[in-house]
Amino acid sequence: xxxQGSASQKELIxxxxxxxxxxxxxxxxxxxxxxxLAWRDILVRYKQTAIGITWALIKPFLTMVVFTVVFGNIAKxxxxxxxxxxxxxxxxxxxxxxxxxxxxxxxxxxGNANLISKVYFPRLIVPTSAVxxxxxxxxxxxxxxxxxxxxxxxxxxxxxxxxxxxxxIASAASMGAGLWLAxxxxxxxxxxxxxxxxxxxxxxxxxxxxxxxxxxxxxRLLYSINPxxxxxxxxxxxxxxxxxxxxxxxxxxxxxxxxxxxxxxIWYFRKMERTFADVI
Numbered sequence: 228x229x230x231q232g233s234a235s236q237k238e239l240i241x242x243x244x245x246x247x248x249x250x251x252x253x254x255x256x257x258x259x260x261x262x263x264l265a266w267r268d269i270l271v272r273y274k275q276t277a278i279g280i281t282w283a284l285i286k287p288f289l290t291m292v293v294f295t296v297v298f299g300n301i302a303k304x305x306x307x308x309x310x311x312x313x314x315x316x317x318x319x320x321x322x323x324x325x326x327x328x329x330x331x332x333x334x335x336x337x338g339n340a341n342l343i344s345k346v347y348f349p350r351l352i353v354p355t356s357a358v359x360x361x362x363x364x365x366x367x368x369x370x371x372x373x374x375x376x377x378x379x380x381x382x383x384x385x386x387x388x389x390x391x392x393x394x395x396i397a398s399a400a401s402m403g404a405g406l407w408l409a410x411x412x413x414x415x416x417x418x419x420x421x422x423x424x425x426x427x428x429x430x431x432x433x434x435x436x437x438x439x440x441x442x443x444x445x446x447r448l449l450y451s452i453n454p455x456x457x458x459x460x461x462x463x464x465x466x467x468x469x470x471x472x473x474x475x476x477x478x479x480x481x482x483x484x485x486x487x488x489x490x491x492x493i494w495y496f497r498k499m500e501r502t503f504a505d506v507i
Contacts (some may be wrong), residue, residue: 250497257348264339264356269363283367287323291315291371294436301453304437307463308470312381316372317466318435318459321397322417324365325404325455326426331357333412333422336503343503351493351502354409357403372466384468393461400454400485406492410499413506414422434459439477447477454488457481 254261291312298304299311300474306314335357336343336350343350376382433455434442442450450456457478464473 243415253349254351257352260348261352261356264353265359268356268360272360280367283364284371287316287319287368288371291319294319298436302371302437304441307438307440307467309381309467310375313375313379313381314371314438314463314467315436316375316435317463318488320365320368320372321393321458322430322433322435322455323368324361324397325401326362326430328358328401328405329365329408329422329426331361333408333418334411335405336413337416337419350503351406351496354405354496355402357409358405361401363400383466386465386468390462390465393458393465396482396485397458398462399489400458403485403488403490403492406496407488410496413503414499425486429453429455438463439474440472444474447474448480451477451480452484454481454484458485 294315295312299306299315332354336354339353343353408418408422412422433453439447439460441449441458458481460473460478460481464471
């Protein structure tokens with residue numbers, strides 16, 4: 228009887244992250260919690276709003292209009308042989324995904340403080356579910372791009388088939404940066420005020436309103452230290468086709484930095500994870 232009691236007690240002992248392989252198995256075991264958190268956040272985002280998911284369309288559409296007027300009509304920047312609104316929105320899609328993911332991830336652990344402090348589960352589930360919520364916004368915003376293509380009678384070529392590959396890279400960039408900010412915000416609450424500045428600043432230093440081809444070639448590698456440069460260039464190459472091209476050294480540098488960001492984000496998040504329940 229005592230042996231059975233001891234065995235039962237051993238089965239109830241959970242050491243979060245003590246065995247790396249067990250941690251990744253736990254991610255699969257707690258997949259229903261992942262679904263629940265993502266679905267809850269999607270519902271909460273649009274609950275009690277007058278126009279619902281239309282909010283996911285208004286912001287990128289208005290930003291696209293402003294960039295088209297400023298860079299396309301006033302500055303007369305080149306558009307790679309396509310209507311300027313389509314050029315802008317092909318860059319706006321991955322940027323909005325990235326920016327929304329940063330905002331959601333940075334506050335995800337704080338927003339689930341009660342759950343984190345009371346129940347064990349792999350904390351990686353929380354920011355990952357936040358990225359999924361941002362991906363839903365990304366899909367909704369894609370409606371605008373389809374509308375622009377129909378308006379301008381623009382038909383993409385075979386390159387559009389490679390778009391899932393670039394979406395994967397955008398997801399990796401969003402996840403990597405999001406994990407860093409999620410972990411840092413728990414320890415340093417000032418990051419709640421830093422993140423909006425990072426997003427705003429990043430919008431203007433990323434090739435969203437213009438093509439990265441206007442950057443002089445001697446500066447392209449330096450410019451590509453911003454990982455979103457490669458992501459946006461990849462999206463434009465896949466969506467626009469035709470004259471759109473990728474400067475391969477710049478693209479490879481950006482993609483390398485994206486996966487370095489993802490690896491380091493997972494490493495830092497796991498390093499800090501054991502302290503979340505105490506600090507939060």
